[in-house]
Amino acid sequence: MEIKFFCPRWGCENVSWDEFCRNVKEAGYDGVEYGIPAESTKEELDEAWSNFEKYGLLAIPQHYSTYDADFDLHLKNYGAWLDMIAPYKALKIDAQTGKDYFSFEQNKKLVERAAEHTRATGVEVYHETHRNKFTFAAHITADYLRRIPELRITLDASHWVNVAESFLQDQQEAMAIAIERAEHIHARVGYQEGPQVPDPAAPEWDEALQHHIAWWDKIIARKRAAGDTLATITPEFGPYPYMVHLPYSQKPISDQWANNVYMMNLLRKRYNG
Template sequence: MSIQYYCPRWGSESLSWGTFFENVMAAGYDGVECGIAVTASEKELEEIWNLSAKHNVKIIIQHYDTYVAEFSKHFDQYCAWLEKVKPYPCVKINSQTGKDFFSFEQNQALIEETLRFTENEGVPVVHETHRNKFSFAAHITKTYLEKIPGLKITLDASHWVCVAESFLEDQPQAVNLAIEKTEHIHARVGYIEGPQVPDPRINEWEHALNMHLNWWDKVVERKKKENAILTIAPEFGPFPYMVPLPSTGQPITNQWEVNLFMMNLLKKRYSNTSL
């Protein structure tokens, strides 16, 4: 197997794409994961892909901003987004899909559109476990994974930890099924009162880090047996995910450095997985 590491564009939007790509490759990433807005212009997308080719940067496209609450409009907007990104080559699409208040059948209709997209275009679409989406909780996602053949996920367990206010010790069946269906990992560490610990490098958050590492280890072990590629995006975010210092409003730590720490920690941990 091999593991590829992707740097989030999230938090680096102030940088030009060219500078961002240079920084990403110099830091040792394989590529970037970047959100493409529903409103993104063709000119903007052409710039991104032209510069990514120049810098030899792989891209995972992220869907995140179909927010409309009325399902028929939501469905149409989501399908239009899939059409928007179709011409642009990528490793996979990571989709924050549906809404937590949509019915099972409504969210299923969105997921099935992505299954058709993958069948027609050959681009895998994985669905991020995320608050506010169909996959907002482990026990809810379990039902979708059981009932929809072909559904694959991006495991971002930080959201589930926050929603459940636990490290999911009492939901082993849901967690194990999710591990079996994971094709992409968001390596952010959550805790029982939030989706992102202030700094995973300090002892205070060692237990939370180890809980997430245990889940990621199991995904890596599975992919090793499959002799398949696994993609990982260290995805600690800026404010409001990152807690600001109350006295100054400044970030409590450096987002870029935390994500780099996470990538290097995982590279060292999984250094013997390449076959």
């Protein structure tokens, strides 16, 4: 099974697409996960995809920017975002879908809207486990997964660790169904009081790292056993405020780019030998 790694555009928005994609390619990534604002223009999207093509990079568009509290408007804008990116070549889509305060039926309508996009384009949409979305907690997401058999997710367990203030040792059943239905991995490491450890290479954060690796190992093992030909991973350590800054100086406490490259190299060695 081939494992491909994607670099987040998040945190590098001030870097030109050409420079960013050149850096991504030189670092050894296979593609880019691109968080696309709802207000993006065709010119901006064209520029991004022309650089993906120039540097031979795959693309995973990421949805995050539908915030409307009014459900009807939320559904309309969610669909508009999917329509906006439909003309662009994508390996898959990562979507931060819905809201934690929407009802099950409301969030289900959003999942169904994403399924319509897949039927129209052939591009699968995977719903990211994320705070303030319908997937904000392990036990809540497990209920959705049981009630919607076709639902597939991007597993970002860092959010769940933070929400539950634990490494989810007491939620084994919820983690098991999440692992079974995960089709994309966000390789960020969370801890009990936050969604991102300061530095995944630091020994004091090894316990948190090992918990996450154990979940990722199970996803990779499941996909290999099923005969899947591809697995995708995005190391997703982010900039401020995910990365805490030092007081007064506002200097980051570690290097976001280096953290993500470290995770990529660690997991590539682990899974590809």
